Amino acid sequence: MRVFITGITGPVGSFLADYLLTIPSLDIHAFKRWRSDPRPIEHLLGKITIHEGDIEDAFAVDRAIAAARPDRIFHLAAQSYPSASWDAPIVTMRANVEGTINLLEAARRHVPYARIHIAGTSAEYGPVRPEDVPIREDHPLRPASPYGVSKVAAELSGLQYHASYGLHVVVTRSFNHVGPRQGDRCSIQTFCRQMALIEAGRQPPVIYVGNLAPKRDFSHTRDVARALWLLLEHGVPGEVYNLCSGHAVRIGDIVDMVVAMGRVPAKVQVDPARLRPVDEPILQGDNSKLRAATGWQPEIGIEQIVAEVLDYWRQQFGI
Numbered sequence: 001m002r003v004f005i006t007g008i009t010g011p012v013g014s015f016l017a018d019y020l021l022t023i024p025s026l027d028i029h030a031f032k033r034w035r036s037d038p039r040p041i042e043h044l045l046g047k048i049t050i051h052e053g054d055i056e057d058a059f060a061v062d063r064a065i066a067a068a069r070p071d072r073i074f075h076l077a078a079q080s081y082p083s084a085s086w087d088a089p090i091v092t093m094r095a096n097v098e099g100t101i102n103l104l105e106a107a108r109r110h111v112p113y114a115r116i117h118i119a120g121t122s123a124e125y126g127p128v129r130p131e132d133v134p135i136r137e138d139h140p141l142r143p144a145s146p147y148g149v150s151k152v153a154a155e156l157s158g159l160q161y162h163a164s165y166g167l168h169v170v171v172t173r174s175f176n177h178v179g180p181r182q183g184d185r186c187s188i189q190t191f192c193r194q195m196a197l198i199e200a201g202r203q204p205p206v207i208y209v210g211n212l213a214p215k216r217d218f219s220h221t222r223d224v225a226r227a228l229w230l231l232l233e234h235g236v237p238g239e240v241y242n243l244c245s246g247h248a249v250r251i252g253d254i255v256d257m258v259v260a261m262g263r264v265p266a267k268v269q270v271d272p273a274r275l276r277p278v279d280e281p282i283l284q285g286d287n288s289k290l291r292a293a294t295g296w297q298p299e300i301g302i303e304q305i306v307a308e309v310l311d312y313w314r315q316q317f318g319i
């Protein structure tokens, strides 16, 4: 069976490939943006087939799908930073909406039998009332960021290709997915990177943070990879599934965890540049639909997530 992953260098892509490599007789192909940093996939070279291109380039996507002829497609490529989407709304729309349609069109043309996963996000829900958590899939979508809007359009495009052409499309609304090998734009990443820099003596002993009040639902990327595979095997086409741990943690508590795990003392200071125009106070998902469909359970808790990410950044700085 041939599998195709877009967004292979992104937060989840390389972990999904790692997981799929443990399943016998899968032939793994991946679509890599020609200018993306290859370091997250260095360990995969020679084990998977890489197709270079850009998800916004319909010809490149078409060519890659025609060459790989996959039976399973995991669409993870995106402009995935809510914070960046206010500064780059059009780029966000192009990558996330046009990119998804490029992929769906290529699949429709070359592999209409393929099972396709489309990655949506909890940011599609936007701000919810405390009494609405844990959020279920039937909760109204009121995204508060250009990123959230773009992912609603991507998700609906996938569902429309299912309705119009009968493609086997399954959508996840992915809550926060965290692990090593990611950049430093997301909360846990930047806190851990700064702590590692402080330990290395390369930053004064202050961790700069944004809004500490929100609560988020974090899953480890290894748990996420397993869920994605199970969902494409067992999920119902045309359906949407929350992909989350079911628990929410206050961002301020994460910062405290990082400080407590640090090898040297550090203070915490709010940097106004890190505050967003709008911030969802709580995004905590109900994962019962996913669990019922797949039997999946998250195995890695928040303490281990933070510890692994901190160790990852220590390794980056040689400590």
Ligand SMILES: Nc1nc2c(ncn2[C@@H]2O[C@H](COP(=O)(O)OP(=O)(O)O[C@H]3O[C@H](CO)[C@@H](O)[C@H](O)[C@@H]3O)[C@@H](O)[C@H]2O)c(=O)[nH]1
Pocket (backbone or CB within 6 Å): 080, 081, 082, 083, 120, 121, 122, 123, 174, 175, 176, 177, 185, 186, 187, 188, 190, 208, 209, 210, 211, 212, 214, 216, 251, 274, 276, 279, 280, 283
């Ligand atoms: N990035 C960042 N966030 C901070 C900081 N300080 C506080 N926060 C708060 O931490 C929360 C989580 O921010 P991120 O970790 O950046 O995640 P996100 O905005 O929820 O986006 C991530 O999760 C989405 C699913 O909820 C994903 O869809 C998206 O791609 C991304 O991975 C937000 O409320 C943010 O304001 C900081 O210094 N940096």
